[in-house]
Amino acid sequence: MPFKALFCVFLLHGLMLSPAFASLQSGIAAPGFDYDDALASSQGAIGRQLDEVRFVSADGRTLMLSDFRGKPLVLSMVYTSCYQICPMTTRYLSQVVDKARAALGDDSFNVAVVGFDTRTDTPDAMRYFARQQDVDGRGWNLLSIAPGELERLASGIGFEFTPSANGFDHLIQATVIDREGRVYRQVYGQVFDTPLLVDPLIELVLGRAAPEQPLLASLVDKIKLFCTTYDPARDGYYFDYSLFVGMLIGGVIIVLTATFMVRELRKH
Numbered sequence: 001m002p003f004k005a006l007f008c009v010f011l012l013h014g015l016m017l018s019p020a021f022a023s024l025q026s027g028i029a030a031p032g033f034d035y036d037d038a039l040a041s042s043q044g045a046i047g048r049q050l051d052e053v054r055f056v057s058a059d060g061r062t063l064m065l066s067d068f069r070g071k072p073l074v075l076s077m078v079y080t081s082c083y084q085i086c087p088m089t090t091r092y093l094s095q096v097v098d099k100a101r102a103a104l105g106d107d108s109f110n111v112a113v114v115g116f117d118t119r120t121d122t123p124d125a126m127r128y129f130a131r132q133q134d135v136d137g138r139g140w141n142l143l144s145i146a147p148g149e150l151e152r153l154a155s156g157i158g159f160e161f162t163p164s165a166n167g168f169d170h171l172i173q174a175t176v177i178d179r180e181g182r183v184y185r186q187v188y189g190q191v192f193d194t195p196l197l198v199d200p201l202i203e204l205v206l207g208r209a210a211p212e213q214p215l216l217a218s219l220v221d222k223i224k225l226f227c228t229t230y231d232p233a234r235d236g237y238y239f240d241y242s243l244f245v246g247m248l249i250g251g252v253i254i255v256l257t258a259t260f261m262v263r264e265l266r267k268h
Helices: 003-017 019-026 035-044 085-104 123-132 147-157 194-206 215-227 241-267
Strands: 054-057 062-064 073-078 110-115 140-144 161-164 167-170 173-177 183-188 228-231 236-239
Touching (some): 123 140
Antiparallel strands (some): 054 062, 228 236
């Protein structure tokens, strides 16, 4: 057999054995990441009570998801071998978290970053990632997770990911979880409008009094909720005293008007 013909036979044989050829032959396309399905899964998780999950912190401690109960939790999923998107997302999230803490208090909610590449995202890798993104020592929890635990967490928060040539395809989402461990809101994108994350946290921190909270504390929180205002010019939140003063003045005017009317009625 001529060399050229023999080469073609070997080339055709190799092609027939390749996975791509087998996929084409069976009429089944290679699996890929479907963003519409991923978004539907993510949105479908809102309101879901999350199951217990075990983590390992960057300093080697075992933490449970229930350890974050009692405060809202902002949860972000990353993989540390990502050299652009995940670092950018984390740095921007850090800026928004700082604005939320400035409005609500440093200890008002928890933040956790979970490495979902279970083979690579070890506690050491998460600790290095935290230093690189300048979030270590700032009240952030950098967490590793085992495969079985990851499956349970990802299913709970509606997070889908698929291995790809560049690492992983996945939605960029930050999940806001309420103090009872239910998914409250999903925030998407490397960059997003500050109120998309901060407003849900304001609602959870100030708008829902804990059962054991005194009535006065609950009332103060509701006043804070009503008077905390977003200023788009400086992309930050501040306590608008003018709203409170306006309400007070309005109340005084109503009382004085009512008193005057009662006196006039008595005269006549």
